[in-house]
Every structure is written in structure tokens, then in C-alpha cells.
Amino acid sequence: MGDVILKVEGITKTFPGVTALDDVSFDIRSGEVHALVGENGAGKSTLMKVLAGLHKPDAGEIIYQGAPTQVAGPLDARRKGILLIHQELSLSPELSVAENIYLGAWPTNRFGVLKKRELRRHAASALDALGCGFGPDTRVGTLSVAMQQMVEIARAEAFNANVVIFDEPTASLTDTEKDQLFQTIRGLKARGVGIVYISHKMNEIFDITDRITVLRDGQVQGTVDTAETDLNQVTRMMIGRTLDTYFIRAKAEFGAEVLRVEGLSKAGVFRDVGFSVREGEVLGLYGLVGAGRSEVVETVFGVRKADSGKLYWKGGEIALPSPRQSIDMGMALVPESRKEQGLVLMMGGRENTSLPHLGLFSSVSIMNRPKELAVFEKYRSALSIKTTGPDQAVSQLSGGNQQKFVLAKWLCADPKLIILDEPTRGIDVGSKSAIHELIADLAQKGLAVIVISSEMPEVLGVSHRVLAMSEGAIVAEFEGDAMTEENLIDAVSHHRDDAAA
Numbered sequence: 001m002g003d004v005i006l007k008v009e010g011i012t013k014t015f016p017g018v019t020a021l022d023d024v025s026f027d028i029r030s031g032e033v034h035a036l037v038g039e040n041g042a043g044k045s046t047l048m049k050v051l052a053g054l055h056k057p058d059a060g061e062i063i064y065q066g067a068p069t070q071v072a073g074p075l076d077a078r079r080k081g082i083l084l085i086h087q088e089l090s091l092s093p094e095l096s097v098a099e100n101i102y103l104g105a106w107p108t109n110r111f112g113v114l115k116k117r118e119l120r121r122h123a124a125s126a127l128d129a130l131g132c133g134f135g136p137d138t139r140v141g142t143l144s145v146a147m148q149q150m151v152e153i154a155r156a157e158a159f160n161a162n163v164v165i166f167d168e169p170t171a172s173l174t175d176t177e178k179d180q181l182f183q184t185i186r187g188l189k190a191r192g193v194g195i196v197y198i199s200h201k202m203n204e205i206f207d208i209t210d211r212i213t214v215l216r217d218g219q220v221q222g223t224v225d226t227a228e229t230d231l232n233q234v235t236r237m238m239i240g241r242t243l244d245t246y247f248i249r250a251k252a253e254f255g256a257e258v259l260r261v262e263g264l265s266k267a268g269v270f271r272d273v274g275f276s277v278r279e280g281e282v283l284g285l286y287g288l289v290g291a292g293r294s295e296v297v298e299t300v301f302g303v304r305k306a307d308s309g310k311l312y313w314k315g316g317e318i319a320l321p322s323p324r325q326s327i328d329m330g331m332a333l334v335p336e337s338r339k340e341q342g343l344v345l346m347m348g349g350r351e352n353t354s355l356p357h358l359g360l361f362s363s364v365s366i367m368n369r370p371k372e373l374a375v376f377e378k379y380r381s382a383l384s385i386k387t388t389g390p391d392q393a394v395s396q397l398s399g400g401n402q403q404k405f406v407l408a409k410w411l412c413a414d415p416k417l418i419i420l421d422e423p424t425r426g427i428d429v430g431s432k433s434a435i436h437e438l439i440a441d442l443a444q445k446g447l448a449v450i451v452i453s454s455e456m457p458e459v460l461g462v463s464h465r466v467l468a469m470s471e472g473a474i475v476a477e478f479e480g481d482a483m484t485e486e487n488l489i490d491a492v493s494h495h496r497d498d499a500a501a
């Protein structure tokens, strides 16, 4: 670890009704990976937005390369060598890779004419340095999430960054993509770049970081060397208590079959998928990102079309439904991507919570405000959602708190079957168990529940039965004592070896 490159002192930032950062001091050294951890709404993203020129602090100082520095805006930050890679990627899909890398800072000649060749050449060398498999002319909209992230990281090369900040970078990456990202991070580190790493995945924190700073309610709780601390100490600093490591599973009392799927296929996506789920049962769907799990449940719900397959609802065969029919029947799907599918970002949490039942999908809409408020309060306290009040726009909430509202919105719909796609992604370790508890409650009330998760302990901990999915097919099913991590890994990896052979 080298010298301090960037230091903040006494940073305070308030929003109406919230003190997001309260007298925060912290530093980044060259050649280190510095974790920033804390509960949803602790102020992590806000602090990084201050460094990247997106928020002006109310008080405090940024000392960069030894001198007090004003960061005027995101472009200014980039030019100074401070690069933020956002929680939600922020590229322009219709522009090329090269144009995105230099967005807002396109090289021009003295007449202001864009130097296209230079743009391409610089971008190509930045992409080469990272070992990207695509060129500068590729349209960003055609790239996967992992590749788009590489484009953002290429900016670090292009602008010769000294500080690179990653805000929950692995949320939508496959394991292989994560390994590649970690390699890239180690490369940046070896070159003396100071790196800030924000994540709720504690295993990643202990894997890649050198120091850990904990934020809680906008205040720094302390900074520790990763090698000299452990999960218990860090969680205690984050949430004031150690974690319950056990999972809450609903009692296994099953009623009638709610949904059965047979021979569901879609060319190139999934094939011959079949399963069923009963009242009171939690069915886990485990697989790596990209195995086709989301595609299957989206097809069952009617968001996607299948080539063939049969669906039985409460014992009777039905045609593949539209989303509206699914909702009317009593099916709910909580999607993994909150921003695109889950929320109306400009609305408050109260309206978002009650939205599905207020005429978005049905023709009559009568607002029952006291009831709406009661529901809002119930979930706000159950999931410890951090918001100033029922009408605060959801766009102003932290990433994890938005996710909690997506869940609340569907939980109170009172469905017969609820499908939860990665329900705890982006959720802090302290709130995860509250969500597991809610899942158990739903099953105990007689709902059928399907939980998709890439986290093995989670899917094993909450489910009564687990299906393992790999490359578009269900490759194994486990129940009771057979539900172990070894068996799941085995099922998924053997299948992959077979497929490769």
C-alpha cells in the first residue's frame, strides 16, 4: 500500500429530511482496495457521488494529491483522475464504445471538429489494455452488463485514473465475469490506482480488499485492516449486533398443487423444463447467473413467449397466460431488476407499495389512503426501509431500499403463488433475514412460493425443495437431507462438464 492519494475530511451532506453523511473522514491510498460497507441507506453511494462531483457537500473538504480540491462535476472528476463506476450502469446504449469512453470529453481539433480517428485509437488501446473482446466501434446497447462495465472501466485507462470507485459491481455478473473483474481490479491496484469497493457480499469484501471502512447512518464507525478483522466484527460495526446465521424455513405443511409446468421449451434459452409447487411450499431454483432461471419464470408469468409447453393452474390445464391474466389468477412475480421492471421511480413508497392493486392492471381504482398507509408502515418497519416518509420519491432512496419496496409491493398483493427472483440482491446483511422471515410467513399462510437465488446458503436455507438449473435445463432436484451445497455444486458443474464434452 502506498501513500494517501485522496482524503476527505468532515464531509456532511443533507437531503430534505435526511442527513446522508455526517462529518465523514476517510482516505484512499494508492495501490489499495478499500471497502466501504454499511446498511442500505448508510450513505455509501452518496459519499462516492461527492468524490465524483455528482453531489456538492454541505461542509467538508476533499484533499486530492495533497491539495484541497473542488470537484466541479463528473467530467471534472474524470479529468482529475477520479472515476466512479455506478451502482446502475450509466452508459448511452445508442453510442459506440469509443464515444462512451470519452463521453463529454471527445477530442476535437482547434476548430472544434471531432477527431474521430484519435478517439478510436485511444479507445482501442484502453480496451486492449483490459483485454476486452470487443472493439471501439461496437454499439454499447449490444453489449452484456459485464462488457458494459468493462467500457466504464476502460475510462480508467483512458483518463489515467488515480482513484477508481466500484459501487456494487458484481450484482449482475456471472461467477466467471466476477473473476475477470477481480483480475482487472488487481491489475489497477498493481499500477498504484487507489480503489474503493462497495458491496453487500461479505465474501467478496474479504477476498479482494485491504482495508474496510464502515458507515452507519452517515457516520464512520471505523476503518480496519481486512487481514486483522472478521465477519463478526464488521457486521457488529455495521448493524450493531452479530448476525443470526440460521435460516427460517416455513413448516413443511403442503396443500394442493398450485402450479405445474411440463415440457416448457424456448429455442436457445431453456428446454423441457418441468416442475410443480404446492400450497405452503417454498421451491428453490438454484443456478448460476445465465442458467435461464429468470427466463423460465418470466415465461410462466407471461412476460416471455415459449415455443412449447403445458401449464396447469390448480390442477386444470391453461393456456400460457399474459401478465395481466397471471395477476388476475393470483400469480405475482418480483423481478430481479428493480429499476426497469419493479418501481415507478417518481412515485413515493406508499403508492409504489400499493400500486399493483390500485388499477395499474385492473380498470377500477379506488384509493384507500388509510389502508395504503397502514400497509406502507407495516413493510417499512418489517424490512427497516429507510425513507423520510410515505411520499418520498423512490428515486431518492438508496439502491437497497428501492429493492425492499419492490418486495413490499408484491408481498401485500395477497397472491396464491409468488415468484421471487433474487429477492435479497443489493440488500444489506442485516435485512436479509427479515426477508427470509417474510418468505416463511407467506408459505405458512398457504401461499406457494418460488425463490430464485444464486446464493446457495439462501436457497438451501429457505426452501423445502431445490431444483438445480444449468444452461437452460433442470439438471437435478433435491429434498431433505440431500439439500447440501456439495450436491448443488456437483449437479451444476457435472452438467457443465458433460455439455462441454
Ligand SMILES: Nc1ncnc2c1ncn2[C@@H]1O[C@H](COP(=O)(O)OP(=O)(O)OP(=O)(O)O)[C@@H](O)[C@H]1O
Pocket: 015, 016, 018, 019, 020, 038, 039, 040, 041, 042, 043, 044, 045, 046, 047, 386, 387, 396, 397, 398, 399, 400, 401, 426, 428
Ligand atoms: N437525491 C437524493 N435525494 C434525497 N435523498 C437522497 C438522495 N440520494 C440519497 N438520499 C438518501 O441518503 C441516504 C443515503 O443513501 P445512499 O444511496 O448513499 O445509501 P447506500 O449506503 O448507498 O445504500 P445501498 O446499500 O442501499 O445502496 C438515504 O437515506 C437516501 O434515501
Ligand SMILES: [Mg+2]
Pocket: 044, 045, 046, 087, 167, 398, 399, 400
Ligand atoms: Mg448505494
